[in-house]
Amino acid sequence: MSEIRFDAVHHRFGERTVLSGIDLTLTEPRIGIVGANGSGKSTLARMINGLVEPTAGTVTVDGVDTAKQGREVRRRVGFVFTDPDNQIVMPTVAEDVAFSLRRSGLTKPEIAERVAQLLRRFGLDGHADHPTHLLSGGQKQLLALAAVLIREPSVLVADEPTTLLDLRNARMVAELLAGLAEQVVLVTHHLELLADFDRVLVIEDGRVLADDRPAPALAAYRQAVGRQ
Numbered sequence: 001m002s003e004i005r006f007d008a009v010h011h012r013f014g015e016r017t018v019l020s021g022i023d024l025t026l027t028e029p030r031i032g033i034v035g036a037n038g039s040g041k042s043t044l045a046r047m048i049n050g051l052v053e054p055t056a057g058t059v060t061v062d063g064v065d066t067a068k069q070g071r072e073v074r075r076r077v078g079f080v081f082t083d084p085d086n087q088i089v090m091p092t093v094a095e096d097v098a099f100s101l102r103r104s105g106l107t108k109p110e111i112a113e114r115v116a117q118l119l120r121r122f123g124l125d126g127h128a129d130h131p132t133h134l135l136s137g138g139q140k141q142l143l144a145l146a147a148v149l150i151r152e153p154s155v156l157v158a159d160e161p162t163t164l165l166d167l168r169n170a171r172m173v174a175e176l177l178a179g180l181a182e183q184v185v186l187v188t189h190h191l192e193l194l195a196d197f198d199r200v201l202v203i204e205d206g207r208v209l210a211d212d213r214p215a216p217a218l219a220a221y222r223q224a225v226g227r228q
């Protein structure tokens with residue numbers, strides 16, 4: 001697993017402090033992040049692959065500074081957004097996954113083979129030539145995941161990847177995430193997905209309120225919600 005480190009991280013958007021005093025060393029295979037809307041979860045998650053640079057402090061992945069070496073970090077850390085429509089760029093399923101390998105140095109037949117393998121693994125092989133806009137929400141999220149994982153990142157950060165999906169599709173995506181060999185950082189409101197996780201961070205008003213095994217962390221979260 002990779003080592004994801006936050007050292008004295010603060011973040012402001014304009015006047016507004018969004019994260020403060022974040023010190024974390026994350027090395028576990030399965031890390032969950034929960035917290036109220038607006039608490040800073042997405043900002044924290046985006047820092048792991050340099051999509052957001054901290055206004056103070058540093059974030060590193062295996063010692064690589066996300067602010068200074070963004071490209072190198074993004075090779076190691078894949079990111080999946082809540083809305084797969086923001087991530088799907090090509091007209092068909094196979095083309096979209098292949099697009100991720102455009103700068104890989106692989107030949108066209110090698111890319112085609114890798115794409116075919118991955119689509120089989122994701123149960124999308126019957127959809128290789130389908131227009132992406134005709135996929136179901138769940139299939140779109142699988143496609144977005146496939147397009148990220150084909151680049152073989154060591155860490156996958158997923159920011160509420162099941163929030164827009166119905167129960168059946170949410171389950172399908174959750175099962176796929178659960179079976180990955182890659183290290184996963186999952187931001188979610190679907191707390192049941194975190195039951196088997198190694199570590200859960202509870203974010204409240206830009207700070208880490210709890211950082212523990214799932215049961216005690218989620219108990220702290222529920223208690224905090226109850227206080228409000």
Ligand SMILES: Nc1ncnc2c1ncn2[C@@H]1O[C@H](COP(=O)(O)OP(=O)(O)O)[C@@H](O)[C@H]1O
Binds near residue numbers: 035036037040041
């Ligand atoms: N690009 C941005 N510019 C200004 N404010 C932002 C931006 N992104 C997020 N914020 C603000 O930062 C706070 C935390 O946002 P976010 O990290 O998205 O929280 P969460 O994912 O927990 O809902 C919110 O108050 C949000 O409005």
Ligand SMILES: [Mg+2]
Binds near residue numbers: 041042043159
């Ligand atoms: Mg968010």
